[in-house]
Every structure is written in structure tokens, then in C-alpha cells.
Amino acid sequence: MAVVLRDVGQYIQGAGELDNLGKFVKKLGNKFLLICSEHNKSRIGDRVEAALASVEKEVVYSEFYNQCTMEAIDTAVAHGTEAGCDVIIGAGGGTAIDTAKAVATLMGGIPCVILPTIASNDAPCAGLSVVYNEEGVVVKVINMLRNPDVVLVDTGIIAQAPKSYLVSGIGDALATYFEARACWRTGARTMARGNCSHTSLTMAKLCYDLLLGHSVKALAAVENKEVNEDLENVVEASIFLSGFGAICGGLAAAHAVNDGLGAIPQIHANGTSHGEKVAFGLLVQLILEKAPQEEWDTVLRFMQTVGLPTTLAELGFKDFVEADLRRAAKIAASPKEFTKNVRADITADEVYDAILAADKAGARQ
Ligand SMILES: [Zn+2]
Incomplete structure (x- = not known):
């Protein structure tokens, strides 16, 4: 198989x-549809x-109500089409961004501009949208013709x-x-x-090194809003x-375990974020890989230092229900994951055992 790289058109970052914004988007079109919540509109609408x-x-x-559903996407497509918009802007966290990407795709692949207002996940640069139903269950993934x-x-x-958003990111x-x-x-x-x-x-690897080297001071900066x-x-x-990395490096057990954990009612009700579940999923992956002790220790210590959950209880799974955890393991080990x-050939039983092992080893000393 070939190696394939795909990336965003332009990435701009700075205080x-x-x-x-104008100078980076002026050649994209003339009428911009801005998809964001009322809250983010009041934060940045005037500046946009x-x-x-x-x-x-x-x-x-x-208008957008923080849910990336087919209904929200269809409403914005109708609005954008009727108003004659030729560029889509999504501003906010994961859901507004994913909605904007889907809208741009369904409007024939018109240009898409992403303005993240929090750094809580890897959605901004990824060329796909994850669509949910009203109950928060994934119903489909819409692939973009190209990245934003x-x-x-x-x-x-x-x-x-x-700060909690950056911890999730x-x-x-x-x-x-x-x-x-x-x-x-x-x-x-x-x-x-x-x-x-x-x-x-x-x-x-650069991503990992930057996180290890700078997260503590970055979180301190956010605490001071600097x-x-x-x-x-x-x-x-x-x-x-x-x-x-998610698109071109590939995903593995960490994200699959995230998908499984999301189906556990206690964790869903707890509002545990994508990044928190993925990080715990990484501990599970390291166990499945039989990673060297030193690597495990580095990751665990880092997670505990920045405040990421390292046990099932910290994820919100406080009352142990074996059937729920078995189902999560089954989802994570399913062939499409x-x-x-x-x-x-990793089985659901292996994933189940690895989750329990991660939970035990992740308990704070
Ligand atoms: Zn992710």
C-alpha cells in the first residue's frame, strides 16, 4: 500500500x-455562513x-445548539443555500466544527473555515464529521472531499x-x-x-514530546487566562x-476503547469528554501492547500530573456493572473498530481484561 498524506489548506495559530481572518480567507468566496452557538457568537461574532x-x-x-445531528446539518444547509453563501465557517468546539464541515461537504464541497474557540479535541484539522442522534449516539461519519x-x-x-477543555485536548x-x-x-x-x-x-512523536515538555506550564497559563x-x-x-495524526498516522485501541466507554450509561451521564476517554483508552492500549514499564510509567505519571482520569471511577464508572464493561470491550474489539x-486477533475478552488491568494499575498510589 502507498503512504498518503492529506492536510488542511492553511493553518494559522497565534494570539x-x-x-x-480576512486576509487568509478573502479568495475563498464572498458570502460566509457562520455556524456557532449563541455563546460563541457573543464571544467572537463581532470580531469575525x-x-x-x-x-x-x-x-x-x-444558529447552532451544540449538537451535530443530521437535523442541525440539514437546517444549516438550507439556510446557507437560501442565503446564497459560498463559504462555511464553523466556530466553537467539536460539534459546531463537525457541523460546519458536514455542511460544506453537503453543499458540494464549498470552502470551509474552522475557528476553534477551545482546544479540547482533534476535530478542527480532521477531514471528517461525526454525526450523532439526539441521544448522543454516533449515527454516521461524513468524509469531506478535502480537509478544511x-x-x-x-x-x-x-x-x-x-482549563478542563485543554486537559481534554x-x-x-x-x-x-x-x-x-x-x-x-x-x-x-x-x-x-x-x-x-x-x-x-x-x-x-513531536506531538507527544511537545505535550510532555509543555503541558504543565500551558495549563498554568490558561489558569491565568494568559x-x-x-x-x-x-x-x-x-x-x-x-x-x-488521527487522519494520516492512524487510530488504534485508544480511540476504539473511547467508543466502547462512551456506550456505558454511567460514563455518558457523567459527561466524560472524548479526550478523557481516549487517554484512558491509551492506558488500555499500552497494556494490550505489553509496552515497556518505563513507557507506561511516563504516560501514567503525565496523565496524573495534568489531571486526566486514570481509573474507571474517575471516568464516572463508579458502580461496577460487569455487563456494561463487557459491552464496552465488545464494541472496542468489533471488526470495524x-x-x-x-x-x-485481539478479542473482546482481552480488551475487557486490559481495561481492568489499566484501572488497577492507574489507581493513584
Ligand atoms: Zn480523538
Whole structure:
């Protein structure tokens, strides 16, 4: 199989960059449909409008209620079509971004601009949308014709968001290197429809190194609502490198276990984030891989230092229900999942045992 790389058209990151949006998007079209929540509209709507007005572009606002459902997507498509919009902007966290990507795709692959207001997951740079139903269950994945044309991250805005979002983003990004490495070892096919390349593996390793080296100081910066070099480094890892890695490096057991854990009612009701589940899934993957003790110790210590959950109870699974955990393991080990990218013949029982082993070893001393 060939190696395949696909990436965003332009990636811009820096404090105050939102005000420069116009110069990066002026050639994309003339009428922009802005999909974001009322909350984010009040946070950044005026600045988006002013930046686009400076290059004589018009903005139409499309209301969004924080759920990436087919209904939300269809509503925005109808709105954008009726208003004659030729570019889509998604601003916010994962759901507004995923909705915008789906809308741009369903409107014939028109240009798509992403403005993340939090750094909680790898959605901004990934060329796909995960669509949910009202109950929060994944119903489908819409693949974009190409990755977003512009991803602009104003770190001044990221620094104003609650710290827990960045912790989640760090959790999602922490698995990037190990998942790419698993795909590299087994020759698994990535979502870019090729093998993991030297480039993807190296970028995934860079992602891991930036997180280990800078997360503590980045989180301190966010606590003070300030931007520093450490925050810039961690945002580059959690938004750019993590998204690139998910598509071109490949996913493995960490994300598959996330999908399984999401089906446990107690964890779903707890509101445990994607990044928190992925990070715990990474512990499970390291057990499945029989990773060296030193590597395990580094990852566990790091997770505990930045405040990521390392036990089932910390994920919200406080009352142990064996059937729920068996179902989660079964989902993670199903043939369409990414656990097979660690080893093709991993069974649900093995995943179940690995989850329990991770939970036990993850307990704080
Ligand atoms: Zn992820």
C-alpha cells in the first residue's frame, strides 16, 4: 500500500490572529455562513464580522445548539443555500466544527473555515464529521472531499476557556503517537486511505514530546487566562498535530476503547469528554501492547500530573456493572473498530481484561 498524506489548506495559530481572518480567507468566496452557538457568537461574532468586512465580505449567522445531528446539518444547509453563501465557517468546539464541515461537504464541497474557540479535541484539522442522534449516539461519519481550507486558532481565545477543555485536548493528543506507532507496526490503513508514513510518525512523536515538555506550564497559563510559549506549543500539538495524526498516522485501541466507554450509561451521564476517554483508552492500549514499564510509567505519571482520569471511577464508572464493561470491550474489539490496528486477533475478552488491568494499575498510589 502507498503512504498518503492529506492536510488542511492553511493553518494559522497565534494570539490575536482572529482579527487577521480576512486576509487568509478573502479568495475563498464572498458570502460566509457562520455556524456557532449563541455563546460563541457573543464571544467572537463581532470580531469575525469586522475581519470579514475589512475585505468586503458578508457574514450570515446560522444558529447552532451544540449538537451535530443530521437535523442541525440539514437546517444549516438550507439556510446557507437560501442565503446564497459560498463559504462555511464553523466556530466553537467539536460539534459546531463537525457541523460546519458536514455542511460544506453537503453543499458540494464549498470552502470551509474552522475557528476553534477551545482546544479540547482533534476535530478542527480532521477531514471528517461525526454525526450523532439526539441521544448522543454516533449515527454516521461524513468524509469531506478535502480537509478544511483554513483552520485559524487564536490562542488568545483558547486561553480564556476553562482549563478542563485543554486537559481534554491534551488527553486526545496524548494517544496520537502511540496510535500512529501501532499502525506503523502493523501496516494498518489510515483514514487518509494509505499507510502511516515516516512524516506522520515523526509528527506524531513531536506531538507527544511537545505535550510532555509543555503541558504543565500551558495549563498554568490558561489558569491565568494568559498566552505563553508553552500554551502555543501545546495548542500546536493538540489541534494541529493531533488532527493530522488521527487522519494520516492512524487510530488504534485508544480511540476504539473511547467508543466502547462512551456506550456505558454511567460514563455518558457523567459527561466524560472524548479526550478523557481516549487517554484512558491509551492506558488500555499500552497494556494490550505489553509496552515497556518505563513507557507506561511516563504516560501514567503525565496523565496524573495534568489531571486526566486514570481509573474507571474517575471516568464516572463508579458502580461496577460487569455487563456494561463487557459491552464496552465488545464494541472496542468489533471488526470495524481500530483495536485491530494493534493486532488483528485481539478479542473482546482481552480488551475487557486490559481495561481492568489499566484501572488497577492507574489507581493513584
Ligand atoms: Zn480523538
